[in-house]
């Protein structure tokens with residue numbers, strides 16, 4: 001298994017080009033299953049999760065071809081409706097095949113994704129919503145078996161908690177349903193909006209994406225489209241935090257600051273100088289004292305849970321005490337014991353991490369447990385004294401495109417070791 005070996009104590013400086021957003025690209029690639037034609041997606045990040053999605057689309061019969069960072073998916077040849085456990089277990093987002101397959105073919109069998117390191121992550125809202133649209137759904141032998149007699153039917157669906165994935169699955173399913181679907185208490189994440197824009201380019205009739213109520217009027221068929229994936233706000237935030245923690249500076253190119261407002265506000269509160277220019281974000285921390293900031297994760301437009309681990313690391317390096325409260329996932333503090341091994345002064349109380357002043361951070365052998373936890377360990381390794389070895393970096397490769405190359409170009413001393 002690959003590891004990262006990091007020599008700490010460097011100050012980052014330079015420019016980084018942000019890739020397309022993993023969490024927008026995944027639902028959008030599954031949306032290609034709805035289209036009776038070829039879709040061309042630009043700015044697709046090259047990640048392990050995208051490779052898993054590609055494999056799943058091919059298993060379902062789709063033709064998939066790369067041209068640089070453009071992925072062409074031909075949904076007209078899809079002729080299977082089974083998403084097998086072997087692929088779903090590698091990536092929970094595979095459950096996003098359910099809505100499109102059921103809506104287009106009237107049936108789907110998708111393995112239940114199961115939990116992961118950060119929480120149980122049930123998919124009950126996806127299933128209940130599709131059942132409200134007339135689907136007959138059974139869960140048997142670890143699979144969701146869904147069928148619909150004829151087309152799905154538009155319905156009013158109120159989700160009692162905000163779920164990005166359920167909103168996306170139901171949004172996709174509703175595009176080909178008979179009549180109007182209203183999704184209440186929908187997720188407002190920028191990735192949901194990007195998916196809706198892509199579906200609209202395919203011919204779907206959608207209004208309200210980005211608000212709590214999305215209205216979809218079903219259409220007969222969707223055609224292929226061209227769509228550029230929006231920049232990855234979490235990758236952007238990770239590089240901004242990395243530069244801030246190291247007392248350096250970074251210019252993020254091809255970024256979208258509109259999707260990152262809660263993170264930018266917290267970085268300003270942490271005393272970073274930030275300038276926003278068109279599709280660029282510049283952060284300068286040189287000669288400024290980094291201050292610890294209180295964080296509470298919330299659905300968008302609140303502070304994103306996918307930036308929680310990185311801000312925990314920031315607070316470890318910053319001056320002062322602050323709390324980090326995680327409200328989205330029940331077990332998203334696996335990075336804390338690893339950070340403690342590096343000397344971090346953090347205490348966990350329920351769903352809150354209390355970060356005090358840390359006197360000395362030293363490199364250590366640490367284990368990545370999930371995607372963003374891994375990022376927090378890398379960032380801390382860059383500023384700690386001596387060598388840090390991060391194990392199980394396949395988690396990082398799920399969501400960051402060659403993070404070691406991008407960090408090296410900013411001056412970090414980080415190498416991938418193949419074991």
Ligand SMILES: CC(=O)N[C@H]1[C@@H](OP(=O)(O)OP(=O)(O)OC[C@H]2O[C@@H](n3ccc(=O)[nH]c3=O)[C@H](O)[C@@H]2O)O[C@H](CO)[C@@H](O)[C@@H]1O
Pocket residue numbers: 022023024026093119120121122123124125126127161162163164165166191305306328329330
């Ligand atoms: C591929 C992708 O886009 N992943 C993102 C997506 O995950 P994902 O779509 O899985 O996250 P959700 O928004 O669905 O989950 C939010 C909360 O709702 C719960 N829940 C969800 C669905 C359901 O049917 N029942 C239920 O109880 C989950 O267990 C969790 O506690 O949004 C999360 C929250 O912003 C992000 O951290 C992930 O990076």
Ligand SMILES: C=C(OP(=O)(O)O)C(=O)O
Pocket residue numbers: 023092093306371372399
């Ligand atoms: C939790 C994440 O992703 P996923 O939902 O794919 O596990 C993430 O991107 O931080």
